[in-house]
Amino acid sequence: MKLNAIIINTFRESVRDKVFIAIIIFSIITMLGARVIKPLTLGEEAKVIKDIGLNSITFFSVLIAILVGGRLVYKEIEKRTIYLILSRPVSKTTFIIGKYLGLLLVLFDSILIMTGVFYLFLLFLRIPANYFLVWAIIMTFFELAIITAIAIFFSTFTTPITSAIFTFAIYFIGHLTPDLKNLARIAKSPVITFMSDVLYYLLPNLANFNVKAQVVHNLVIDYRVTILTILYGIVYSAFIMFLSCLIFRNKDF
């Protein structure tokens, strides 16, 4: 009930925020814009449009997660609206989890809208669309769960800009984790091996969440790996949220 109230309020906050609406509109424009480059697609139009569609859904939802997520908690502290939540019988954990789930709800809905537009667009262009594409989007959602958790984690102790930069860096490196593993294997220096190993296990392994290429090229998806990846996403997010709660619990306002 209290958790619900915070989730819904966070949802309202984002939906009534102009930045959020602008991002959604941009994503739709980008998807539709894929049509313009038709002459460059060399007969691979369907694949290119699917590719651009999926990537813009990912890109813009990651943007929402990082930008909105990094401001979410900070803003409540900065504007002191948090006083009127935490002076009520609401624990700091409920607050933070509510904020997190609220943003996930926002992301879920934005992905739903963007995916809807995407499918309509494919329908309009008479490009056959299978449910495969949805798998890629579902995976993106669980990746977003991790990114949002990280953005909120940073926003419990830094400014939105710092949080955004750090989260973006982690997002970026997180997609390179297979390379880190390789680096650890081939590096001559034990220090580098150690460092890349530490990074490999510490940073989220986001590369696994990206099945867009497989999906677009109608390659087989290994569902076992997919399910494991989703589970990994849930566990990793939960762990980060746990850390955020620990930090937040000892905070004075």
Next chain:
Amino acid sequence: MPKAIYTENLTKVYRSGFRLQKVKAVENLNLEVEAQEIYGFLGPNGAGKTTTIKILVGLAQPTSGKAVVLGRPAGDLGTKKLIGFLPESPYFYEYLNAVEYLTFCAQLSGIEQNRIKKQVEKMLALVRLDKFAHMPIRGYSRGMLQRLGIAQALIGDPELVILDEPMGGLDPIGRREFRDIILALKAQGKTVFFSTHILADVELICSRVGIILNGRLINSGRLDEILLSEIEGFELIVKGLDRKMVKVIERFASKVISSAENETYLEVTDEAGVERVLAIVREVGGKLISLQPKKKTLEDHFIDQIAKERLKAI
């Protein structure tokens, strides 16, 4: 009945600035607020009022010492359920309207779903915001925000209401309405604890006050006691004295306020002085028009105390 608020050696040290210097925002504060009283918490800017209040409502942890609210540890969820709180210059979600905001507050306070709508309407009527109930808070004036703040503090019928500078931003009519609300709360058996620098508000409604300066409680008690304990002298108006006699009694006066048309208005510091002046007046057939103890106003008291503390500090 347990005390509404009880603190023992409550201390809060902040570390701030580049070199993490210690700032003692509250130092060994011992507060006792009885149930069902209206308690004024007075102090100048930076005295530590807000810090104390934050500890009482669970927004900050004390560095040391103890804070008990309604017989329970301050900051516990069970304790917070019984408290209404208004922070200083409160800020609300601008994208909501008053109904949405108060509903949100009611949900967080754990009010049963089926009572929420009624509670919200009642609060809006109480602070006269019903006409603006559906206007986004973004468009509210300073005074309207303060009213909304009072409404959210009182929602759910809290046992103890803690208000940090509740009169800030209110016009004279708003202040008066606020005083009426506070007095109504007292009549319902609630406890009200509020901080302010505005002394007139305290003089009118508080049963007891505490004065805080530099994080320490420098005085507390019933308002009339604090003021009575410091009779500064007496003011006399006497009549029917000739110029020579006026000169004589003026020697006993600490100050001659006016002396005209054989009526003399003077101040005498102690009772012995008063006795002498009266004796002389009686002897020469003069008349005593008025004799009044001169009390300090709270304002004077306040300034004196602060001056004393500052002197000590030097």
